[in-house]
Amino acid sequence: MKSSLPSGAPLTLLALLALGSVGCSGSDDAGPAQADVVANYATFVSTNYADVLAGAQQLDTAVHAFTDAPSEKTLGAARKAWIASRAPYALSEAYRFSQGPIDNDDQSDDIPDGPEPLINSWPLDESYIDYVVGPKGEILNTGIINLPDDFPTLDASVLADANANPTVGETSISTGYHAIEFLLWGQDLSVDGPGDRPFTDYVTDGTGTAENQDRRAEYLLTVSDLLVANLTTVNDAWRDGEADYRADFLALLPKAALAKMLLGMGSLSGAELSGERMKVAYDNKDQEDEHSCFSDTTLTDLSNDALSVQNVLLGRYGDLDGPGIDDLVAAKDPALAKKLRQQIQTAIDEIAAVPAPFDQAILGDDTEPRRHILSAIEALQSFTQTLVDAAKVLSIDLKFDE
Numbered sequence: 001m002k003s004s005l006p007s008g009a010p011l012t013l014l015a016l017l018a019l020g021s022v023g024c025s026g027s028d029d030a031g032p033a034q035a036d037v038v039a040n041y042a043t044f045v046s047t048n049y050a051d052v053l054a055g056a057q058q059l060d061t062a063v064h065a066f067t068d069a070p071s072e073k074t075l076g077a078a079r080k081a082w083i084a085s086r087a088p089y090a091l092s093e094a095y096r097f098s099q100g101p102i103d104n105d106d107q108s109d110d111i112p113d114g115p116e117p118l119i120n121s122w123p124l125d126e127s128y129i130d131y132v133v134g135p136k137g138e139i140l141n142t143g144i145i146n147l148p149d150d151f152p153t154l155d156a157s158v159l160a161d162a163n164a165n166p167t168v169g170e171t172s173i174s175t176g177y178h179a180i181e182f183l184l185w186g187q188d189l190s191v192d193g194p195g196d197r198p199f200t201d202y203v204t205d206g207t208g209t210a211e212n213q214d215r216r217a218e219y220l221l222t223v224s225d226l227l228v229a230n231l232t233t234v235n236d237a238w239r240d241g242e243a244d245y246r247a248d249f250l251a252l253l254p255k256a257a258l259a260k261m262l263l264g265m266g267s268l269s270g271a272e273l274s275g276e277r278m279k280v281a282y283d284n285k286d287q288e289d290e291h292s293c294f295s296d297t298t299l300t301d302l303s304n305d306a307l308s309v310q311n312v313l314l315g316r317y318g319d320l321d322g323p324g325i326d327d328l329v330a331a332k333d334p335a336l337a338k339k340l341r342q343q344i345q346t347a348i349d350e351i352a353a354v355p356a357p358f359d360q361a362i363l364g365d366d367t368e369p370r371r372h373i374l375s376a377i378e379a380l381q382s383f384t385q386t387l388v389d390a391a392k393v394l395s396i397d398l399k400f401d402e
């Protein structure tokens with residue numbers, strides 16, 4: 001399940017991948033090689049989520065420092081902390097879509113009930129949260145922050161309940177990384193740069209800009225604290241020695257655990273990354289369809305998402321490097337393993353060749369930036385299809401609805 005489907009997004013074959021199912025064929029007596037790959041995966045997932053939580057905590061500290069003393073310096077520090085916190089999170093996204101604690105901690109339930117919708121949902125309608133600049137440059141005082149009668153309290157439960165409100169629309173996102181991003185940068189109204197919200201939007205001594213500066217600060221603090229709380233839940237579920245999801249995952253038959261890993265990789269590389277995060281923006285040429293549009297860091301997101309898939313394939317994260325899925329495939333079909341490695345590396349290389357910012361790279365027709373974007377999309381789609389073949393050689397039936 002993706003975080004939030006943009007309105008009017010085409011429902012293609014790849015867009016259906018995340019709805020697929022996983023089954024295991026053949027014997028589940030996988031032997032030590034598969035068990036070693038599964039154990040290595042659990043180790044680096046745990047390490048990655050610890051880094052994700054640490055980044056969110058550092059962001060939270062910077063946000064508190066900013067709201068305590070708003071200035072150019074403290075706002076800049078909070079923005080830097082946000083950007084730093086995004087890298088480890090994006091590197092964790094290949095663990096999603098696999099019925100784990102980030103998406104779904106109840107494996108008997110088809111509806112994700114993990115905290116991910118509160119963590120990374122997008123696209124986000126800015127006017128649902130705060131004021132926006134209208135088409136003629138006028139300030140439109142909209143959003144939860146500017147509706148004290150409707151939202152007298154801005155605590156975690158209120159903002160969580162407001163997130164993805166079905167009566168408002170799928171872009172009614174009120175929490176998570178991108179809500180914090182908007183509150184730090186504001187709208188991206190620049191052709192060649194990110195948003196430029198003034199720190200004075202948070203100054204409460206009578207000299208501040210915009211209205212409801214105190215409520216804006218309260219909102220930012222609340223969603224920052226909530227992000228830490230939700231990521232703590234995910235981190236705790238994967239911690240070594242905890243009698244929680246990690247223990248349950250390692251207790252699975254190795255082939256069943258591998259099937260989950262493969263489903264997470266393919267759902268990210270196919271439906272989410274090549275589809276919702278790249279193809280939709282490529283087709284629509286609309287800034288509103290890019291992932292981190294306020295900070296103009298979308299290309300970093302895309303690169304780290306692709307690297308996340310590659311990490312699971314190769315069995316690595318940071319300084320950790322152990323047996324990976326590619327080793328299992330290579331033992332049975334070396335050419336297929338090589339093909340997987342080449343396809344995901346091609347996607348990473350093509351994303352790296354796209355010039356920043358992404359919202360300008362998607363414009364035009366047959367431009368060089370658009371050719372790189374399309375090549376990355378095609379490489380990710382090919383990788384996803386090859387992953388199904390790789391699952392077969394491992395006697396795993398990886399099915400995606402068509």
